[in-house]
Amino acid sequence: MASLFQMKITELKGVGEKRGPLYERLGAPTVGDLLRLYPRAYEDWGHPVLISAAVLGEVNVVRATVVRQPEEHRVKGGKLLYKVTVTDEESDMTLTFFNNRYIPTLLKKGETYLFRGKVTGGFLRKEMVSPQFLPEEKAQGVVPVYPATQGLSSRMISSAVRNALKLLPQPPRDPLPPQLRKQYHLCHLGFALEQIHFPGSEKELELARTRLIFEEFLLLQLGLLSIKNRRREKNLHPVKNEFPTEFTKLLPFSLTGAQERAIREAVKDMSGPSPMNRLVQGDVGSGKTAVAAALCYCVIQSGMQAAMMAPTEILAGQHYASLSALLEPAGVKATLLTGSTKAKEKAEIYQGLQTGEIQLTIGTHALLSEGVAFQDLGLVITDEQHRFGVEQRSRLAHKGSSPHLLVMSATPIPRTLALMMYGDLDISVLDELPPGRQKIETYLIDSPKRPRAFRFVQKHLDEGRQGYLICPLIEEDETGMMSVEEYGKLVRKCFPTAAVGLLHGRMKSGEKEAVMNEFSSGRLQLLVSTTVVEVGVDVPNAVIMLIENAERYGLSQLHQLRGRIGRGRFKSTCILITDAQNEDTVKRLKLFRDTSDGFQIADADLKLRGPGDFFGSRQHGLPKLKIADMTNDLEVLKKAQQCAKELLGENRLMGEEYRELRAEVKRLFEKAGNGGTPVL
Numbered sequence: 001m002a003s004l005f006q007m008k009i010t011e012l013k014g015v016g017e018k019r020g021p022l023y024e025r026l027g028a029p030t031v032g033d034l035l036r037l038y039p040r041a042y043e044d045w046g047h048p049v050l051i052s053a054a055v056l057g058e059v060n061v062v063r064a065t066v067v068r069q070p071e072e073h074r075v076k077g078g079k080l081l082y083k084v085t086v087t088d089e090e091s092d093m094t095l096t097f098f099n100n101r102y103i104p105t106l107l108k109k110g111e112t113y114l115f116r117g118k119v120t121g122g123f124l125r126k127e128m129v130s131p132q133f134l135p136e137e138k139a140q141g142v143v144p145v146y147p148a149t150q151g152l153s154s155r156m157i158s159s160a161v162r163n164a165l166k167l168l169p170q171p172p173r174d175p176l177p178p179q180l181r182k183q184y185h186l187c188h189l190g191f192a193l194e195q196i197h198f199p200g201s202e203k204e205l206e207l208a209r210t211r212l213i214f215e216e217f218l219l220l221q222l223g224l225l226s227i228k229n230r231r232r233e234k235n236l237h238p239v240k241n242e243f244p245t246e247f248t249k250l251l252p253f254s255l256t257g258a259q260e261r262a263i264r265e266a267v268k269d270m271s272g273p274s275p276m277n278r279l280v281q282g283d284v285g286s287g288k289t290a291v292a293a294a295l296c297y298c299v300i301q302s303g304m305q306a307a308m309m310a311p312t313e314i315l316a317g318q319h320y321a322s323l324s325a326l327l328e329p330a331g332v333k334a335t336l337l338t339g340s341t342k343a344k345e346k347a348e349i350y351q352g353l354q355t356g357e358i359q360l361t362i363g364t365h366a367l368l369s370e371g372v373a374f375q376d377l378g379l380v381i382t383d384e385q386h387r388f389g390v391e392q393r394s395r396l397a398h399k400g401s402s403p404h405l406l407v408m409s410a411t412p413i414p415r416t417l418a419l420m421m422y423g424d425l426d427i428s429v430l431d432e433l434p435p436g437r438q439k440i441e442t443y444l445i446d447s448p449k450r451p452r453a454f455r456f457v458q459k460h461l462d463e464g465r466q467g468y469l470i471c472p473l474i475e476e477d478e479t480g481m482m483s484v485e486e487y488g489k490l491v492r493k494c495f496p497t498a499a500v501g502l503l504h505g506r507m508k509s510g511e512k513e514a515v516m517n518e519f520s521s522g523r524l525q526l527l528v529s530t531t532v533v534e535v536g537v538d539v540p541n542a543v544i545m546l547i548e549n550a551e552r553y554g555l556s557q558l559h560q561l562r563g564r565i566g567r568g569r570f571k572s573t574c575i576l577i578t579d580a581q582n583e584d585t586v587k588r589l590k591l592f593r594d595t596s597d598g599f600q601i602a603d604a605d606l607k608l609r610g611p612g613d614f615f616g617s618r619q620h621g622l623p624k625l626k627i628a629d630m631t632n633d634l635e636v637l638k639k640a641q642q643c644a645k646e647l648l649g650e651n652r653l654m655g656e657e658y659r660e661l662r663a664e665v666k667r668l669f670e671k672a673g674n675g676g677t678p679v680l
């Protein structure tokens with residue numbers, strides 16, 4: 001098998017130089033990859049029905065004989081149309097094909113074919129438009145459907161796969177050795193590859209699928225875990241194993257139990273034998289920032305520097321404001337570094353970081369710039385990690401020599417998935433909100449009720465509170481949705497006495513910051529904004545949020561948005577406005593209205609949108625999953641995780657019988673090029 005990954009796809013029988021690039025585009029530059037290009041579906045040709053039994057409006061397979069040579073018709077625009085009459089002895093059916101000049105040569109009078117397509121027409125005369133067809137003798141059982149592309153049909157791929165299978169040694173070397181297959185009830189690789197492409201039966205296909213899914217999860221998990229093990233290098237930045245009691249005195253509140261636990265876990269890591277790699281996962285508002293501040297404090301007290309990276313300038317600015325307010329009284333020198341930092345100031349910051357005079361720097365991607373170098377970087381923190389790739393995380397870490405790493409994420413994900421997504425990290429969960437928080441009331445209304453909602457908002461402004469009005473677009477577009485500018489005008493008219501600010505992604509960062517500061521300080525009462533406020537923004541006096549065109553957002557995004565309110569001691573309300581009628585949309589929004597638990601929401605989101613979106617940005621730098629599905633194949637995932645742990649824990653993986661498996665892990669991760677090659 002391994003050698004087939006060396007064999008270029010163009011060397012395969014039937015694949016010429018011309019089609020080579022097409023296969024490459026599909027992710028199969030080699031013969032080995034082609035065998036791993038699994039069908040995305042299967043068509044059952046094995047159970048043809050009589051024309052009389054074919055169900056109208058559904059896809060049916062019918063065995064029938066061509067009665068007359070296809071008749072050619074010319075229709076409007078010079079297009080060609082072919083009508084073909086076929087019979088199964090009992091009844092006739094009409095087939096229509098458009099613009100396919102080959103029909104007369106492909107369908108011969110007197111010959112029998114299987115036709116597959118949606119049945120239209122009526123009970124008296126059934127029809128199929130542009131059905132697929134195969135000569136009777138070629139149409140056997142289940143036919144694989146591949147992700148075809150322009151110039152490369154599923155059928156061509158299928159025949160190339162047939163040729164590729166012939167090149168496999170019999171039996172091929174299996175990266176999963178016999179005792180492991182036995183332990184986990186898995187079939188042999190050779191059987192799995194045969195069956196996944198050309199299944200003999202449902203049952204055999206299922207066996208093949210399970211085996212391949214298991215293998216895929218296992219490889220991913222082994223790779224991630226061994227990257228993590230590799231980081232078990234020496235801890236070059238030890239801190240004292242002491243809870244930072246001095247720090248807690250700087251806080252205006254006392255820590256929650258969960259915050260305290262997370263800090264203890266992290267301090268233990270940082271004082272241990274190897275660098276910390278920890279994820280702090282906590283729902284919006286659970287107080288991740290205080291945890292980050294505590295750890296910065298520890299590291300800085302031990303004479304080292306800390307850096308924190310956030311995905312937006314607003315957020316970086318806000319973290320800077322809160323961390324510097326907390327830590328400067330303790331003598332910490334902190335700076336903010338973003339894309340809009342002026343050149344002169346930038347130079348000073350670079351200088352200060354290099355000499356160690358600046359102990360804490362908070363910023364955006366700007367922290368990754370060439371000029372940024374540290375005197376002694378002890379701790380790297382990335383906030384809202386789901387917006388960063390593995391690669392960016394490690395680029396910041398490489399600014400130091402094996403610094404401690406803390407990743408903060410507000411996306412609550414089930415633990416098994418977290419293990420896969422963040423398989424290379426230890427996890428602390430903030431499962432407790434600061435005391436005194438009230439449940440956020442959420443309402444779902446349609447736009448005719450907007451005036452009432454506005455009056456409700458006004459009432460809160462009168463009581464001295466603030467509010468967010470979220471609308472989706474920057475500019476007016478043809479869909480009739482309002483732009484921030486337009487909406488702002490409406491808002492100003494409806495709230496003539498209120499101080500209203502506008503915020504959107506295309507503003508210059510200085511402007512954004514100014515608006516945000518005015519809102520934070522309470523000078524602005526209402527903030528009309530796009531989702532730029534989505535991530536992390538913290539204004540406890542803001543207690544009301546109105547979201548226009550709520551149907552436009554995914555559940556997790558809504559949850560992030562709603563997390564901007566309910567942050568202080570006042571009761572908060574979120575109002576979703578939508579005129580959407582679509583059943584699924586309404587269901588989704590109602591679920592959101594009735595649920596405040598981030599884990600439940602993330603779960604539902606995962607089910608609704610599939611893992612693609614969810615893992616999208618995060619998967620960057622990880623091998624792509626070809627057959628396994630993080631949500632649907634959870635049972636297999638758990639088994640594979642178990643297996644990976646056993647193999648690494650007992651050091652079995654280094655045995656001779658696992659040579660093939662080790663090589664596979666390496667190959668996958670090297671291909672993904674995430675800069676972290678597993679050491680096996």
Ligand code: ADP
Nearest residue numbers: 253254255256284285286287288289290434538
């Ligand atoms: P997130 O986890 O969403 O990043 P933040 O760190 O922004 O949450 O904290 C949300 C709000 O809760 C902030 O106003 C913060 O000052 C406050 N807060 C954090 N921890 C506590 C606590 N233990 N007691 C009271 N308020 C807290």
Ligand code: MG
Nearest residue numbers: 288289383536
């Ligand atoms: Mg936050």
